[in-house]
Amino acid sequence: MRVLTVNPGSSSLKLSLLDPGDAVASRAQIATGAGEREAEQVAAAVARMPAPDAVGLRFVHGGRDFLAPTLVDDGVAGRLHALVELAPLHQPLSLYALGEIRRALPDVPVVACFDTAFHAGLPEAAATYALPAEWRERFGLRRYGFHGLSFAHAVRRAGELLGPAEAGRRMVICHLGAGASLAAVAGGRSVDTTMGFTPLEGLVMATRAGSVDPGLPMWLLRHGVPAEEIDDALEHRSGLRGLAGTGDMRVLRARAGRGDAVAASALDVYHHRLRACAAAMAASLGGLDVLVFTGGVGEHDPEVRRRAAADLAFLGAGVDPSANAAVHGDAEITAAGAPVRTLVVEAREDLEIAAGVRAALRETGAVPR
Numbered sequence: 001m002r003v004l005t006v007n008p009g010s011s012s013l014k015l016s017l018l019d020p021g022d023a024v025a026s027r028a029q030i031a032t033g034a035g036e037r038e039a040e041q042v043a044a045a046v047a048r049m050p051a052p053d054a055v056g057l058r059f060v061h062g063g064r065d066f067l068a069p070t071l072v073d074d075g076v077a078g079r080l081h082a083l084v085e086l087a088p089l090h091q092p093l094s095l096y097a098l099g100e101i102r103r104a105l106p107d108v109p110v111v112a113c114f115d116t117a118f119h120a121g122l123p124e125a126a127a128t129y130a131l132p133a134e135w136r137e138r139f140g141l142r143r144y145g146f147h148g149l150s151f152a153h154a155v156r157r158a159g160e161l162l163g164p165a166e167a168g169r170r171m172v173i174c175h176l177g178a179g180a181s182l183a184a185v186a187g188g189r190s191v192d193t194t195m196g197f198t199p200l201e202g203l204v205m206a207t208r209a210g211s212v213d214p215g216l217p218m219w220l221l222r223h224g225v226p227a228e229e230i231d232d233a234l235e236h237r238s239g240l241r242g243l244a245g246t247g248d249m250r251v252l253r254a255r256a257g258r259g260d261a262v263a264a265s266a267l268d269v270y271h272h273r274l275r276a277c278a279a280a281m282a283a284s285l286g287g288l289d290v291l292v293f294t295g296g297v298g299e300h301d302p303e304v305r306r307r308a309a310a311d312l313a314f315l316g317a318g319v320d321p322s323a324n325a326a327v328h329g330d331a332e333i334t335a336a337g338a339p340v341r342t343l344v345v346e347a348r349e350d351l352e353i354a355a356g357v358r359a360a361l362r363e364t365g366a367v368p369r
């Protein structure tokens, strides 16, 4: 079965056509972040590719209902619409892409694959916000966690790179892209993560603030800043962009290299939060055996990896400078003698999506060809 995978992220929408053996037959990338209309380009990109037998579409939020890849029909599409508010950077783009794909490929089954599914088994203590019971029940307030398609792939690859004896050990996975989050994984299962009810909690990201004191937006509201403006600022005008005017780590890195103090200070804030959150994940695991970097920044920025690992030296992490500088694709970069093994894994959400599509279609009996 040839599967077209569609991965709408906050800075790019990635399309990848995988042949039955999972080799990439065709790829396309559309820049996102300026509005949902970018998804119009999806139809044009799809038209340029050979026809798929099935489509897999990433939805970051599956809410309480969607815990596994799900064949999309009108009923499912309606329920996905109801989750838009919980992931405003992503969910509208996925829904728009869904519309375009169903128009362009009316006879091809579409399977929705969810970031939240990987964290569905989070221990209650990690998933629960200390909020009034009545609110938690009425509104379904809990921590969901995101980037699950990436984490699931990273766990699988780590198992292949390290061998079965190591794979079940205590792992902190750093998905560092435009969006960024960490997962604490034990025996292949998520036991803690830094994103919560929405993909806004946790780390400093390209344009998202990550965690702020919950009293801060309330204070702004009381001082006359409209809710929509607070929302827009926290999602689009904060993070590295808020600190230094750009969310692009490449630009920031170049500026810091030229001695730009604002860029250097933004990186200090980024790493301060990353270190604290990674140590919190290790604490949830009771220690650290394996550290994994993935996502656009995690894969391509050796200095981010070096500094993050150095900040976790007290837990046993450390990277080999030449292995770290020479990474291409998936690799181990552990420093000689470091007890924590450090890996770089390419974020291949497309492979995870394609596997989900094949499983869902087998289950529903709707296997095309």
Ligand SMILES: Nc1ncnc2c1ncn2[C@@H]1O[C@H](COP(=O)(O)OP(=O)(O)O)[C@@H](O)[C@H]1O
Pocket (backbone or CB within 6 Å): 009, 010, 011, 012, 013, 176, 177, 178, 179, 206, 247, 248, 249, 250, 251, 253, 295, 296, 297, 300, 301, 347
């Ligand atoms: N060579 C590089 N060095 C540092 N950062 C990079 C490099 N290449 C890409 N990035 C960063 O990766 C981010 C995009 O990562 P990605 O995982 O594709 O994001 P998303 O899926 O959230 O759209 C951008 O912020 C970009 O700056």
Ligand SMILES: CC(=O)OP(=O)(O)O
Pocket (backbone or CB within 6 Å): 008, 009, 010, 011, 060, 115, 146, 147, 177, 178, 179, 180, 199
């Ligand atoms: C959940 C999320 O933030 O995804 P991305 O990093 O692809 O924007």
Ligand SMILES: [Mg+2]
Pocket (backbone or CB within 6 Å): 009, 010, 177
């Ligand atoms: Mg992404």
